[in-house]
Amino acid sequence: MELRHLRYFKVVAELQHFHQAAEKLHITQPALSNQMKQLEEELNTALFHRVGRHVKLSESGAKVLEVANKILNEVDLLKEAVSDIESGQTGSLRIGVLQSINALYCREIVLEFDRLHPGIALHIEELSNRQIEQRLLTGDIDVGIGFILDKKYHHDLLFESLFSEAWKLIINHESAKYASAIMQGQPHPLKAVLLPEGFETRSVVDQFFEDHQIFTSKITEVNTISFILDLVENGMAFSILPEAFSRLNTSAKRREYDLSPAPKERQIGLFTVKDRLRKKSVEHFCTLIRNQLKQ
Structure with missing residues (x-):
């Protein structure tokens, strides 16, 4: 069973007519009939009773429509929630920071971020540089503020230098x-x-x-x-x-x-994961970090 089966079924149930439903869905009537047959076979029940050119829901069909409406509504809500997360309006953001950065800069950055993005839950964790790299790779944090010296960082990470310190x-x-x-x-x-x-x-x-x-x-x-x-x-x-x-x-x-x-000198900067889909909230936070720290 796929979501399209439920969407097609809902339209047929609302219009009580296969031909009209097919026109609304922009598919052929035989294709729509085939989709409904697949749904009935999977559920092992008849969903419609034919009345002339129209159809009416069977008792099982009425129950399926009730559940289908709930499922499709939840899917729509999920799309909206994901859209909000990707637009940077809701969701959560997990940041790993060095001890010095946390003490010197995070207060002002967090205050400004919360003012601009009140719908995002922000989690700041003080970590060692090694922990920042490890937790980025495992997905436990979204972005890190760490440093590099002469060593090479993990090939799956990106590093953007913000400033150097003696x-x-x-x-x-x-x-x-x-x-x-x-x-x-x-x-x-x-x-x-x-x-x-x-x-x-x-x-x-x-x-x-x-x-x-x-x-x-x-x-x-x-x-x-x-x-x-x-x-x-x-x-x-x-x-x-x-x-x-x-x-x-x-x-x-x-x-x-x-x-x-x-x-x-050690280079202080932003660590992110290469080729990972980046939430808009990460970009918003990184912009604040750049404005605060970049020299």
């Missing part, structure tokens, strides 16, 4: 005198406060330490940037972070220095 040495003002020693690989009393191993940011920092023989015998690992900054500001500690992270919780107690030599 890396900073973060230290409190009382320990600022050790900044030069840290960058020159000389001994110092400070502890490094870093993201745990497994974070892409941590791998860049570890490589920087190795390349420039920076002394890091003591390390504290925490998984939130705000905690890292708090420990640096209030203890004998330092950290190396991307510039966006260093702008969180700005404080007079903290000093920031450009790294010399500087690690390669």
Whole structure:
């Protein structure tokens, strides 16, 4: 049974005439009769009684018409709902963002998006860069705001760069005198406060330490940037972070220095999935992101 069987049947039932129904449907009467015969055979019942040139619904036909109307109405509603989703007026949108982007930019973006698109349920999830890529590929999120360094991202993903950011040495003002020693690989009393191993940011920092023989015998690992900054500001500690992270919780107690030599800047941008049908709401959100972040 196909939807066209139900649509043809509904027209015949309303007009009670095969010839008139065929004209309305723009098909031949034999073709219409054949379609109704297929429906009757599948349901194993007679749907019509012939009365002269007209037809009337059988008892089974009346029941089929009742159900057919419900099905066809639901199909029409489904079309309208999908149309609204594709036009960006309703539905849901799932976004994966980096910790720094979430803290620095998402508030204004979400407020503006909700103002422009009140019918769309927006879900923002703070994720690592690796999680953003994985969840895009599995379809768990619609768009991601992540970064690339030297690595190649998955071949099924698209990346649109929005801006680049340098890396900073973060230290409190009382320990600022050790900044030069840290960058020159000389001994110092400070502890490094870093993201745990497994974070892409941590791998860049570890490589920087190795390349420039920076002394890091003591390390504290925490998984939130705000905690890292708090420990640096209030203890004998330092950290190396991307510039966006260093702008969180700005404080007079903290000093920031450009790294010399500087690690390669990381590119912050939009991740989407290649060749996947993109909802209009994704385009609307990406436009807001570009307006907010692109340099």
